[in-house]
Amino acid sequence: MIRRMMPTHNCEVLRKKFRGCLLGSLLGDCLGAPFEGDFISAGEKIVIKNYFDKLETPDFKGPIKQYTDDTAMTRCVAKALIDKPEPDFTLMAKLFVKEYFLEPKRGYGQNVITVFKKLKQSRFQDIFKPASEQFNGSGSLGNGGAMRIAPLALYFFDKDDLLVDAATKATKITHTHPLGVNGALLQCMAIQQCFMTKHGDKIDVHKFVEELLHKMKPFEYEEDEDFEEILEKPYREKLLLIQNLLHRTYENDELYDEVLETLGNNISALESVPTAIYCFLKACAETPEMKDIFRNAVEYAITLGGDTDTIASMTGAIAGAYVGEEHLNKNVIENCEKHKETIEMADNLLAARQEETAEMKNS
Ligand code: F2R
Ligand code: MG
Ligand code: MG
Numbered sequence: 303m304i305r306r307m308m309p310t311h312n313c314e315v316l317r318k319k320f321r322g323c324l325l326g327s328l329l330g331d332c333l334g335a336p337f338e339g340d341f342i343s344a345g346e347k348i349v350i351k352n353y354f355d356k357l358e359t360p361d362f363k364g365p366i367k368q369y370t371d372d373t374a375m376t377r378c379v380a381k382a383l384i385d386k387p388e389p390d391f392t393l394m395a396k397l398f399v400k401e402y403f404l405e406p407k408r409g410y411g412q413n414v415i416t417v418f419k420k421l422k423q424s425r426f427q428d429i430f431k432p433a434s435e436q437f438n439g440s441g442s443l444g445n446g447g448a449m450r451i452a453p454l455a456l457y458f459f460d461k462d463d464l465l466v467d468a469a470t471k472a473t474k475i476t477h478t479h480p481l482g483v484n485g486a487l488l489q490c491m492a493i494q495q496c497f498m499t500k501h502g503d504k505i506d507v508h509k510f511v512e513e514l515l516h517k518m519k520p521f522e523y524e525e526d527e528d529f530e531e532i533l534e535k536p537y538r539e540k541l542l543l544i545q546n547l548l549h550r551t552y553e554n555d556e557l558y559d560e561v562l563e564t565l566g567n568n569i570s571a572l573e574s575v576p577t578a579i580y581c582f583l584k585a586c587a588e589t590p591e592m593k594d595i596f597r598n599a600v601e602y603a604i605t606l607g608g609d610t611d612t613i614a615s616m617t618g619a620i621a622g623a624y625v626g627e628e629h630l631n632k633n634v635i636e637n638c639e640k641h642k643e644t645i646e647m648a649d650n651l652l653a654a655r656q657e658e659t660a661e662m663k664n665s
Contacts, residue, residue, distance in 0.1 A: 315501045318626035320456050320648040323493060325630055325641065326596065326622020327376055327452050327615050332367035332638040333357075334604045334614030338409070342607035344555075354601050357634045367638045370409040372615045374401050375450035377640075377647065379472060383457050384650045387658040389468050395421055395429040395475045409611075411569065413442050417476050430471075434478045441478030445571040447486035448473075449612045452619040455493035456648075457655050465490060477571075481536065484521050485571025488537050489616055491517050492579050496624035502592070505624065507548050507583040514579070515541050540565060540576035547580060548587055558606075567608030574609050578616035581606070585621065593629045596621045 311319065333354075342350070356362055378397035386393055402410060402418045410418075413436050420432035436442055451469055458465035466487060473486040491514055499505060515538055523534040543564045550557055565580055566573025585599035596618070603617040604610045622630060627645075635641045 311501060315626070316652055317649065318501070318628055319497055319623055320652045321627040321645055322596075322622035322625060322630060323452050323456055323497070323619050324376070324380070324622070324644050324648040324651075325627060325635055326600075326618035326620075328369060328373050328618070328638055328641065328644045329622075329630065329634060330600050330603065330614030330616070330618030331369045331372040331611045333600060333634070334610035334612070335368065335370050335409070337604055337607065337610040338370075338612075340607050340610065342605050347605045350601060350604055354597060354634075357637055358597070358631045360633055362633055362637070364637060369639050370611050371411070371414075371446075372449040372612055373640070374405065374408045375446070376452055376615075377401070377644075379450050380453035380647050380651050383453055384647070384654045387654045387661075389454075389471070391471045391475060392426055392429055394472060395426055398475065411442070411444050411446055413437070413444065414446055414476050417442075421475075430474050430478065433474060433476050437479070441482060442476065443479040443481040443485075443570050443572065444477060445482075445485060445569055445574045445609065445612050445616075447477040447482050448489040448571050448575045449615055451486045451490050452493055452623075453651055455490040455619075456497065456623070456651060459494055459497045465494065481570065481572050484518070484537055485575040487521055488514065488518060489575050489578070489619075492582070492620045493623045496582075496620055499624060501626060505583075505586050507587045508545065510583060511541050511545050511548070536572055537576065540572065541579075544576060544580045544583065548583055562606060562608075567606045567610075567613060569609045569612065574613050575616060577606065578603060578613050578620065581613065581617040582620045582624070586624075592625055596625050596630050597634075 375398060378401050379394060382390060382394040382397055399418045399421050417432045417436065421429065434441055451472065454465065454469050454472055458468060469486050469490045470483055473483050477483060495510060495513060518537050522538055547561060565577040567577055568574060581603040582599045584602060585595050589595045589598050599617050599621040600614050603614040606613065
């Protein structure tokens with residue numbers, strides 16, 4: 303993996319980015335949830351735009367937007383790190399299961415519920431075994447690992463090897479299929495790259511994709527020119543498609559259909575993580591003002607339909623880590639469930655990370 307310089311973020315910027323990322327993930331989930339599973343017509347795209355406009359109106363108060371499994375599990379990952387700064391994956395698994403049985407009606411995937419039940423029955427003896435047995439041993443390729451990974455990307459923002467190890471283990475508690483795991487790694491890397499961008503600097507979207515292509519290489523099969531082996535590099539292929547789509551600057555229905563056909567919008571990690579990255583990069587490429595990037599990215603993610611809560615949540619985590627809390631609309635934040643607790647959680651996660659760093663320096 304690429305070794306890079308520590309960012310020169312001061313404490314204020316670190317806090318803005320931690321909060322921006324976790325609030326971004328929450329907002330995407332809460333705003334996308336009402337549309338999950340929908341096909342979005344041209345008329346509904348206008349309804350979604352009006353929905354955002356209304357939520358952004360100062361002092362608008364509607365029914366609080368409820369979060370789903372995406373946020374419930376993200377909160378568990380963050381809590382595990384806050385409680386035990388040296389990552390404890392058994393604790394993480396216990397928190398997932400406890401949370402599910404407390405509030406089972408948050409829209410969890412069918413397979414993951416079976417994993418939770420098996421984990422509980424086995425008393426967490428081997429936390430990776432239940433997930434590895436699913437789908438005749440191939441494991442889940444759903445986006446459930448990627449949708450909850452943001453706290454780890456923040457916590458290990460400057461420690462590539464630890465990040466890969468921790469994100470892999472955190473994902474394998476429920477998702478052992480390589481596509482499920484690599485989707486979580488790609489989501490982590492996208493958040494990490496945004497996090498490392500100097501606050502206020504514009505992103506070069508093409509370089510952003512190049513860097514992701516480079517970082518994903520060790521996790522996918524290599525080309526063997528001598529033997530003409532079949533290539534298996536599904537995420538890198540999606541990243542190449544993103545590069546291609548980003549060269550298309552005009553907006554029309556054809557491009558919209560092409561995004562759905564090539565990147566996808568469903569609950570598999572392969573057909574949702576690259577889509578979220580594209581939603582973010584498209585907004586960066588087309589939005590002149592930093593203050594509008596988050597909204598444009600998340601609104602576009604929802605207009606794609608399909609797995610709207612999850613794609614919008616992953617887009618929100620990436621965009622929020624880039625723009626920081628200050629460029630998320632305050633009124634929209636206040637209309638989402640547990641927004642205050644999310645801010646507190648982001649601050650506690652940053653404090654846990656700072657304590658861990660101080661302890662390492664002193665030991
Ligand atoms: N589950 C949902 N949405 C369904 C509707 C919810 C409804 N609104 C409600 O309120 O009840 N959303 C959430 O699930 C997605 C994340 O899923 P996760 O955590 O990856 O779950 P799971 O169960 O592991 O996988 C999901 C489905 O994918 C298919 N699948 C996975 N691996 C497979 C494999 N190897 N072979 C074949 N199929 C595989 C299965 O159908 C799984 O049930 C997010 O959208 C989140 O919001
Ligand atoms: Mg959900
Ligand atoms: Mg979903």
